[in-house]
Amino acid sequence: MKIERLQDKVQVFERSSDNFMANSDVVVKNEFESIIKPETLYPVVDKLDLQLKWELPTRQAALGKLRSNLDTQSSIRSDFVIIEFFDKDPALAATIANAVADSYMTRRVEVESKQKESALEMLNKQITEQEQLRAQAQLKMQEAKTKAGIVGEWFSAGPNSTVPGAELRTTGDSMAVTREQAIFQADLDVETLSAEIGQLQTLEGDELVARAGGLKLDNANVAQMTGELQRLEVAREGLVNQGRGRRHPEVLANDSQITKYKELIAAAAKDHLAGLQNRLESARKRKEALEASNQDAKSELLGQQSAFNEYKTAKDDVTDIEAILRTLKTRYFETKAGLEIFKSPATIYAKAEPEGRPAKPNVALNLALGGILGLMFGFGLAFALEFMDTSIKSLDDVERFLGVPVLAVVPKNVGILHRATGFNPDAEAYRILRTNIEFNRKNRDANCITVTSGGAGEGKSTTLCNLAVVCAQGGYSVLLIDADLRRPSMHTHFDAGNTTGLTNFLTTNVRMEDVVVRTAVENLYFLPSGLLPADSAGILNSQRMSDLIEDAKSRFDIVLIDSPPILGVSDASVLANEADLTMIVVQHRRLPRQTLMRVKQTVENVGGTVLGVVLNNVDLRADSQYQYYTNYYTYYSPDNRPAAEGGKPKKRRKAAGETAPARTPGGDLF
Incomplete structure (x- = not known):
């Protein structure tokens, strides 16, 4: 089925093609998602009566089953959609798939029709509103036209002008320029007259008479009088030069004429000044009249221009409203035509048909995926557990993190050696331990060894007991x-009492011979702990304990000291300081590496020397890397009889004879 790109909404104004294509892609995506919406699927449920056919309690349950078995696929590069339905009945599956497609097309036709009908109502309403606005705008335009005094539709401003009001603007501008020029000329006349008057007012007496010729006085005789005055002055100068005195009749007559002409010239200058003042007053009045007239003309012109602008704005409003109205009417008729000629929202190119064979499940694919996912999950879980497990898992871990050798690897479930009967292959691990101790002791006099661990229950006491038995047997x-x-x-390993022992020796004056007991194992002597004291660390960290160790080292080949875990109590730290060597027992896959590193650091911090590590309680069946340590145990057993794997503890038996004080009457331990 191909979804057609119909326009989901009526657009009143045009939009760009890029935006249309982008919005069109969104529309196709939305339509694809609407196929599985309840609005599309509920009609299918009702039409095919799926609730009754599937025997479901509610209509919603039928819808849920329909949606769960319905699969729709779309192409990114095209508008094609594939609708598939899965059911045990092939015919029903095909019917439902076709019904879903038909329901989608029917629903979309209804939606498109409702949208277009709503759009028609909206367009009709907008057209009515725009027509009312146009009528109001036309009335306003007519009022503005009357106010502006515009008779015709357009003004003429020349043979090629089609601009309304152009003549008004041109005539008004020309008149305004003429008025401005007249005002400018009047202002210039006022300034010129003022300058001339000022110049005349500054001249007096002979200076005024001397400069009268260049002042352009209104009296035409001034020039003649000025010339005559100059002639008289020259004549007087000649008379004086001829030796005539100031009182000579000719000189006096000449002076009288000079005085007369000066008075005439001065009078003419005063008359000219009065005339200039009258002209200045007239020029000022003319300027004021021109300015007043210009202001009135400007006000009138501005009023005319404002009225014209109001008319033009009203006319533009009418033009805009008419353009919008034409667009609305065009869209209205297009939408109305679209309702009558409606395009199908989708095209079905291939109807659903019943399949000849089941589509689900794909057994081979499911098995392959299940196997691959199972392997991936298993490997991932194994790697995760291995990564999160920070305990000691191999000999390399011990040597890498602790920096000390592994003296022995003891299998899981090893019992007490001296309680077993017959050949016991588990003893070989302790023989290896005894051999490695001998080779790792740098000083042959360092024969006092204490054994400690990081926590309780790591097999420390069992390891020490079996090591003592193997050393004694050697x-x-x-x-x-x-x-x-x-x-x-x-x-408890030697069935001995615990009421008398080490604490008695450390707190009283008894001799070592009185507290050491002989065990059933030849060459093996045992010093019990005795009654538990209140301050165990205090009595262990005493001179008498140091004397005991020195005395025991001189009497025995090997002195082995059992101690509590070194983390949490201080007893083991005291013993690590007193003993020559310290051996650490590490239970396989129990304590984190950092804890074991702390054990080693604690021993070294108190002055002890770490001899090595015993890796205890190793499960040989789960850790195949350790099996080569025990592969040869049974190979070299008597008659080549393989011992029970894992070294099951044998039936306990009592030691031969009761343990008794080792000292014979009147003698030493030896």
């Missing part, structure tokens, strides 16, 4: 001291 005289004064357990 011919070493061994003293095993239970210095765990917090939770002693070593005495």
Whole structure:
């Protein structure tokens, strides 16, 4: 099915093609999404009676099933849409798919029709409003035209002018220029006359008479009188030069004539000044009259221009309203024609048909995807667990993070060696431990070894007990001291009492021979912990404890001291300082690496020397990398009989004979 790009709304004004295409793409996308809307699917539910056919309780449930089994696909580069429906009944699936397409087309036709009808009502309303506005604007234009005194439609400002009011503007402008020129000329006359009057008023007496010829006086005889005056003055000068005195009759007659002409010239200058003042007064009055006339003319012209502008604005309003009205009427008739000739909103190119074989499920694909996802999830989970597990998992981890060698790897579920009967392959791990201790001891006199761990329950006491048994079986005289004064357990491995032991030796004056007991294992002697004291760290950190260790080192080949966990209590730190070497027991995959690093640092901080690490409780079945440590245990067993994997603890039996004080009457331990 192809969705047609119909215009969803009526546009009154044109818009650009780019915006139209962008909006058109949005319309197609919205129409595609509307296929699965309830407005489209509810008619399908009702038409095909799907609620009853599917035996569902509500109409909404039928809609939900219809939407869940309906699949619509669209193309990015085209307007084609594929509608698919999945059902066990192929015929029903095809019917529903076709019904969905028909329902969409019907709904869209209804929506488009309602939109166009609403648009027609809106356009008709706007046309009515615009016609009313046009009538009001035309009335306003006629009033402005009458006010401006415009008789015709256009004014003429020349043979090629079609501008309304051009003659009014041209005539008014010409008259305004003429008035301005007249005012300018009057102002110039006033200034000229004022300058001449000022010049005359500054001249007096002989200076006025001397400059009268150049003042352009109104009296025409002034020039003649000025010439005669000059002649008389020259004649007088000649008389004086001839030796005539000032009182000579000829000189006096000449002076009389000079005085007469000067008075005549001065009188003419005064008359000229009075005439200039009269002309100045007239020029000023003329200027004032011109300015008043110009102001009135300007006011009249501005009034005419304002009236014309009002008319022109009203006429432009009428023109704009008529343009909008024409556009609205055009859209109205186009929309009305579109209702009568309606284009189909979609074109169906291929109807849905029943499939010959099931489309779902794709068993092969599902199995392949399930297998791939399962493997990915499994590998991811394994890597995640491995990444989050910060415990010690291998020998390399120990040597990399702690920087000490691994002395032995002890399998899981190893019991007490001296309680087992017959050949026990688990003892080989402790023989390896004994051998590595011998080779890693740099000083042969360093025969006092304490064993500690980071936490409780890591197999520290069991490891020390079995190591003591193996060393004793190897011919070493061994003293095993239970210095765990917090939770002693070593005495249970030898079925010995715990009422007398180390605490008695440290707090009283008893001798070592009185508290050390001989075990059923040859060459192995045991010093129990004794009753638990209130301050275990205090009595361990005493001179008597140091003396005990020195005495034991001189009497025995190997002295092994059991201690509590070093983290959390201070007893193990004291023993690590007193002993020559310290061995750390690490349970496989238990404590984090940082905790074990703290164990080593604690031993070194108190002055102890870390001999190495025993990796204990290793599950050989889960960690195949350790199996080569035990592959040869059973291979070299008597008659090549494989021992039980994992070294199950054998049935416990009591040690041969009761343990008793090691000292014979009147003798030493040896």
